Amino acid sequence: MLPPVELEVRHLRALCAIADAGSVRKAALQLGMTQPSLTTQLRRIEGAIGGLLFTRGQTGSRPTPLGHSVLSRARPIVAEMTALVTAARDAAVGAGGARLRVGSVGSRVVTGWLRRIHDRLPDTDITIHIEVSANTLLQLLATNQLDVALVHETAGFPLHIPAEVRRRVLVEREPRFVTLSAGHPAAASPAVTLTELADDSWIVDPTADHEWAALRRVLTAAGLDPRLLHVRDNTTAADLVASGEAVRPCQPTAEATPGTVIRPLAGDPLTAELSLAARPCALPLPELDALFDDLADAYEEATSRSVAYRTWLTGAGRPAPPDGRTSGPGP
Incomplete structure (x- = not known):
């Protein structure tokens, strides 16, 4: 069993982040931590308090009744500390x-x-x-x-x-375009249809708001069920696209990396x-x-x-x- 910890403001901030994000994974990203580190911290906090603060399931993390009680006291403390730090920084900026x-x-x-x-x-x-x-x-x-x-x-x-x-x-x-390998059969098209990409894997960033859900909705509406690759690193994603392993949604102002081309999606299904x-x-x-x-x-x-x-x-x-x-x- 993990030893209990003395609760600090950073622990209260972590609890608020989990509640607001709806999952330990998303909260860890916001806090600049790894998911295992935040999970360990949460277990220690629960050990110090003496009860389960969140229920974990496929839909994410939800506060228990005890969790709601703790959060109702934690939020004012976190807000006051944030206001204190902000006021101090503003005072320093006012002088400098x-x-x-x-x-x-x-x-x-x-x-x-x-x-x-x-x-x-x-x-x-x-x-x-x-x-x-x-x-x-x-x-x-x-x-x-x-x-x-x-x-x-x-x-x-x-x-x-x-x-x-x-x-x-x-x-x-703003339309979302698609990045694909320069050697892809659809690369010669001025605009690419989703059916031309039916056999491709799609790269999505799991940390981006709704990127995966929006893409899944569009592909499902087109009757497609392609593989999705969760990749956060842009360099790795670019290499996978250039090698022909996958395609990737992108902003229309994006610049093509070596070995890739950027094309509009016909009908602008993603905006x-x-x-x-x-x-x-x-x-x-x-x-x-x-x-x-x-x-x-x-x-x-x-x-x-x-x-x-x-x-x-x-x-x-x-x-x-x-x-x-x-x-x-x-x-």
Whole structure:
């Protein structure tokens, strides 16, 4: 039996993360831990408290009645500690200069966005936090750990928007393309149908919000039941695609790696909404407008570098506006 531990704020934070994420695996990712480490920590916490805090099943981890009781006391403590640390950091920044905490899902747009922000705010201390999960970014905004973030929402799978967070849509309906081997029979097609990929394995990132569920829904609707490969590492995923072992959904602004090509999916079965999320009380409106303009310019720049996306936009009759703003493809 694992020895009990003296409960600390980090243990309470771990319990809140498990409850919010709905699983030990997702909570471990948010906390920057391995799943076995968090599982061991949870067992020790339960040993210290003297009872089971979560039930574990195929649908994830759910608080027991004792777990709900502990969480009702833990959340205010965690919130107070977060507020204390944030206030201390804000005081330090007030003495040392301006600060901007930027978050984003992985995207080719990020580099251009940061470059524009740095050019416009040369005396501001700017940090960037990249997350696979848009829901995690929204929680970081809600708890004042980020000031602004680029997030995406997969069509049919709404994000959990905290009450204090607002979003401004950058691209209403961005298509998801597919990356496949340059030697794939479908690589010669200007747009690839799902049936052309019926015999392929599909790579998905298990940590990305709803990526697996959205892909499964689309493939099932097409009458397909392909193999799914859960791969988190981008280098490994790129090598698997280049070797012809699998195909992979991708953003239309993505750049093809050696040995691969990027093609639209016919009919655009996978789409996402891109938006800039922030707490309106955290930044003045003119600065939020400027950050949105920076992001829109960066997105337009990324679009101009993607031959596949430019071709798709032209073919869809929706060329990007010349003023550097884009609302993306419409519904």
